Amino acid sequence: MAAGLQVVFGVQKIFNLACGSFYALGAYVGVSAVAWYAGAGGPPALFVVPLALAGLAVGAVGVVVERGLLRFVYDRDETFQLLLTFAVVLMMEDALRMIWGTSPRSTSGLYLTYGQLEVLGATVPVYNLIVIAASLVIAISIGWLLTRTAFGRIMRAAADNREMAEALGVDMRRVYAKVFTLGTALGTLGGALVIPATAAMSEMGIELIVEAFAVVVIGGLGSMRGAFVGALVVGVLRSIAISVYPELEMLLIYLIVIVVLVLRPRGLFGGAAA
Amino acid sequence: MTRSDIDPSRRQLLKLIGAAAGAAATRFDAGPVLAQGAPVKIGVLAIRAGIAAPVGAAGLRATEWWAERVNKAGGILGRPVQLIVEEESNPKDTVERYRKLVLQDQVEVVLGGISTGVTLALGPVAEDLGTPWLSWDGTTQKGVEETMPNPKWAFKSVDNEVEAIVAGILTPKYFKGIKTVAGIGNDYSYGHDCWESYQAVLKRYLPDVKFVLELFPKLGVTDFTSHIAAIQQSKADLLMCSFWSGDATIIMKQAAAVGLFKTMKGVFTTAGGVHDSLKKEFTPEGLLLGYNTMYFDDPKGSALLKQFVREYKAKYNEYPPYECDHAFFNAESYKAAIEKAAGAARRWPEKAQVVKALEGIEVESLSGRRSWREDHVQMCNFYQGITTHKNSYDFVTISPVEVVSTKQAMKPAGAKLFDWIGSWKI
Numbered sequence: 235m236a237a238g239l240q241v242v243f244g245v246q247k248i249f250n251l252a253c254g255s256f257y258a259l260g261a262y263v264g265v266s267a268v269a270w271y272a273g274a275g276g277p278p279a280l281f282v283v284p285l286a287l288a289g290l291a292v293g294a295v296g297v298v299v300e301r302g303l304l305r306f307v308y309d310r311d312e313t314f315q316l317l318l319t320f321a322v323v324l325m326m327e328d329a330l331r332m333i334w335g336t337s338p339r340s341t342s343g344l345y346l347t348y349g350q351l352e353v354l355g356a357t358v359p360v361y362n363l364i365v366i367a368a369s370l371v372i373a374i375s376i377g378w379l380l381t382r383t384a385f386g387r388i389m390r391a392a393a394d395n396r397e398m399a400e401a402l403g404v405d406m407r408r409v410y411a412k413v414f415t416l417g418t419a420l421g422t423l424g425g426a427l428v429i430p431a432t433a434a435m436s437e438m439g440i441e442l443i444v445e446a447f448a449v450v451v452i453g454g455l456g457s458m459r460g461a462f463v464g465a466l467v468v469g470v471l472r473s474i475a476i477s478v479y480p481e482l483e484m485l486l487i488y489l490i491v492i493v494v495l496v497l498r499p500r501g502l503f504g505g506a507a508a
Numbered sequence: 509m510t511r512s513d514i515d516p517s518r519r520q521l522l523k524l525i526g527a528a529a530g531a532a533a534t535r536f537d538a539g540p541v542l543a544q545g546a547p548v549k550i551g552v553l554a555i556r557a558g559i560a561a562p563v564g565a566a567g568l569r570a571t572e573w574w575a576e577r578v579n580k581a582g583g584i585l586g587r588p589v590q591l592i593v594e595e596e597s598n599p600k601d602t603v604e605r606y607r608k609l610v611l612q613d614q615v616e617v618v619l620g621g622i623s624t625g626v627t628l629a630l631g632p633v634a635e636d637l638g639t640p641w642l643s644w645d646g647t648t649q650k651g652v653e654e655t656m657p658n659p660k661w662a663f664k665s666v667d668n669e670v671e672a673i674v675a676g677i678l679t680p681k682y683f684k685g686i687k688t689v690a691g692i693g694n695d696y697s698y699g700h701d702c703w704e705s706y707q708a709v710l711k712r713y714l715p716d717v718k719f720v721l722e723l724f725p726k727l728g729v730t731d732f733t734s735h736i737a738a739i740q741q742s743k744a745d746l747l748m749c750s751f752w753s754g755d756a757t758i759i760m761k762q763a764a765a766v767g768l769f770k771t772m773k774g775v776f777t778t779a780g781g782v783h784d785s786l787k788k789e790f791t792p793e794g795l796l797l798g799y800n801t802m803y804f805d806d807p808k809g810s811a812l813l814k815q816f817v818r819e820y821k822a823k824y825n826e827y828p829p830y831e832c833d834h835a836f837f838n839a840e841s842y843k844a845a846i847e848k849a850a851g852a853a854r855r856w857p858e859k860a861q862v863v864k865a866l867e868g869i870e871v872e873s874l875s876g877r878r879s880w881r882e883d884h885v886q887m888c889n890f891y892q893g894i895t896t897h898k899n900s901y902d903f904v905t906i907s908p909v910e911v912v913s914t915k916q917a918m919k920p921a922g923a924k925l926f927d928w929i930g931s932w933k934i
């Protein structure tokens with residue numbers, strides 16, 4: 235999800251609060267897809283396939299949101315973008331509640347389908363390893379997409395200098411729609427992939443946004459490597475805080491955010507001045 | 509329209525006034541008896557959004573089930589019941605809606621209120637407005653201290669910490685040789701109060717027990733991997749968890765994934781709303797699990813409970829949680845109080861008479877008999893037991909079922925919680 239946020243911010247300079255909602259949406263659709271798959275008699279061992287496909291497919295709402303709403307505010311003040319994407323967050327939360335109801339939804343016991351492994355004396359569910367592997371694949375594919383493909387070059391060009399890219403014949407409307415959809419799909423896929431380990435709740439998006447922003451600020455706005463490192467920093471720090479001094483858990487993350495903002499306002503890997 | 513239509517002659521006008529005055533007089537004389545047949549307006553406050561929405565939905569569904577049942581049987585003293593539902597959200601807005609129910613809709617009674625944060629604010633307002641208010645699940649406690657010891661109009665739910673006290677009483681009975689205990693709960697009043705009360709009770713039974721870890725993640729967190737790692741590191745003999753929403757299911761799943769309960773005992777009070785989500789695949793047998801004040805699968809349950817569970821399942825495809833019975837009892841006790849106060853004359857009573865009748869009243873509710881203590885606190889039973897996979901569901905149930913009354917596990921009127929626990933003879 236942080237990756238999605240970065241792609242969208244990097245290229246479109248849009249501060250997308252709605253990424254949290256896309257994450258929640260992916261989670262709910264993932265639950266439904268897996269339930270449907272199990273109902274249709276699919277082998278449990280392959281449940282990640284419909285899960286991931288559903289997560290990616292529902293990323294298509296990105297097109298609707300971008301074409302339907304966001305394109306009207308590209309040239310406006312950031313405040314408008316924040317307000318608009320926040321409105322999307324609130325609407326999505328109610329929409330999720332209308333479609334899936336108010337009770338938390340979960341995928342029963344599929345989390346343990348793949349069993350557990352002993353790693354260095356700790357028991358690790360194999361599913362966690364699959365998610366880690368999937369994140370690495372996603373990170374590498376995005377890296378490849380950005381640096382090795384024509385679309386990636388256009389994206390980077392657009393991020394650097396929108397007017398120049400447009401002058402050189404790039405259809406910015408199409409690029410924006412594609413980029414936003416890509417960002418959305420990263421969010422929904424993330425939501426779908428975590429769902430076997432947890433449960434879908436309509437407020438989960440808002441809960442995550444705050445943390446994702448901490449990740450992004452620490453890593454540096456618009457930097458993919460930054461998102462990756464920022465996520466690691468936040469994750470590891472939280473774990474340490476909880477086992478050493480639990481009261482510090484949230485405080486510590488924001489202390490780091492403040493330190494980064496004071497000492498290195500662009501974040502650890504921030505390229506462009508944000 | 510002609511002028512004469514809107515300007516009746518003097519004679520006509522006088523006739524009209526006379527008739528109206530006559531009608532008013534008759535109405536006044538006959539008093540509430542004439543009101544028979546007019547619907548009894550009952551205000552309902554229910555949480556319908558956010559993390560407690562499932563709890564609010566359960567209360568509302570049970571109230572609707574009650575209303576349907578009462579109306580089919582001819583209403584209360586012949587008056588049909590009409591529910592006017594408003595949203596419970598934050599204290600300020602909910603207080604405004606409460607005022608609207610009483611002042612604008614002119615309801616005879618208000619039922620509902622779940623979050624103690626909200627009901628703390630509702631209590632004094634109910635006292636001011638002079639209309640009975642029966643709370644589903646909210647108290648007027650600040651932490652574990654009562655703020656309204658002698659209310660006139662407000663009727664409150666069981667104290668929040670009772671289920672933790674029940675768990676503290678049952679822990680030494682089912683788990684022998686416990687020396688160290690870790691605790692996890694949500695980071696707000698309820699989570700902290702449950703943990704404090706549980707510790708106080710357990711200390712009475714096991715004076716040497718050590719509490720080695722306490723964790724209070726925020727309400728709404730969905731990843732407990734780090735918390736579980738810390739719990740594992742603490743090497744406690746037992747984990748006490750007071751989560752009550754989706755997070756209870758999540759932590760169970762994530763704990764199962766690392767095999768936490770292979771070595772550790774577990775106590776989950778759950779406040780009773782997540783049971784059909786505790787699937788057998790990841791919820792082990794042998795945990796102490798709480799169902800709060802109603803157990804849908806009680807083998808000793810009444811015909812009323814069985815009928816309710818059957819119809820609830822058929823309509824909503826879920827098994828009803830405890831909140832249904834708080835709500836059902838509220839409504840049913842109100843009906844019983846009206847009938848009691850009406851007496852043989854079957855005259856509709858004044859609100860103050862209803863309140864008098866409510867005090868100490870006992871009625872047959874879904875989970876058995878429930879009553880209002882003289883100081884307006886609900887009295888009922890709590891259901892906890894040891895998880896089992898031996899049932900026809902895909903989630904765990906409990907066997908044996910332990911039934912503990914609030915007479916045993918709730919502080920008496922006017923008592924200070926920790927002094928009272930300290931005074932137990934064990």
